[in-house]
Amino acid sequence: MKRMRHLALTLSIVLCGMIANAQIQKGNIMVGGDLANFGINFQKHSTQFSMDIDPKAAWFIDDGFALGGYVNFGLSTDNPGTDIHYGVGALARYFVEDKHIRKLEFSKRARFFAEGTVGVAGFNPSNGASTNGLNIGIGPGVAYFITPNVGLEGLLKYDLTVGFGNSTTSNRINLGLGFQIYLPSAKAKQIYKSETGK
Secondary structure (H helix, E strand, C coil), X not given: CHHHHHHHHHHHHHHHHHHHHHCCCCCCEEEEEEXXXXXXXXXXXXXXXXXXXXXXXXXXXXXXXXXEEXXXXXXXXXXXXXXXXXXXXXXXXXXXXXXXXXXXXXXXXXXXXXXXXXXXXXXXXXXXXXXXXXXXXXXXXXXXXXXXXXXXXXXXXXXXXXXXXXXCXXXXXXEEEEEEEEECHHHHHHHHHHHHCC
């Protein structure tokens, strides 16, 4: 019985190590985004509504390297006016393979990555400076695989928007918390066919 427990423990450790590598292989698909933020504040003469939607999708063109796209849209209303921010563009994500950095990973289920984006974005508040134009973002992140196909993640990202508006540049640092679903391309095609009937 003791031998069985040791065998089960060893097998689970090996499988946990494989989880974080299996889903970032060439040909797999990543779909998810930052957790949406929806809120309503009911207050006399100051009712507020806010929402953020930040989906992204990418395809692994090589082990640990994915290319794809993202969309984000945010809206916040208040009695004086409405604030809107938006963005759409391409993204690249690289899961770090360097053995010195991999030593810093706190779990066999965790993987460090770097993400870069380029696209069009804008921030248009009802009061204050607005900027619309080219957006470039880059930052480090960490994914923690809670199941073989689902990873929770945190991404600290610097965004620069250069363009036109009341202000020609806008700088932001964002901490995004979200999730990604990792699927082999064959499984994704199967889901698509079952949903569309094609």
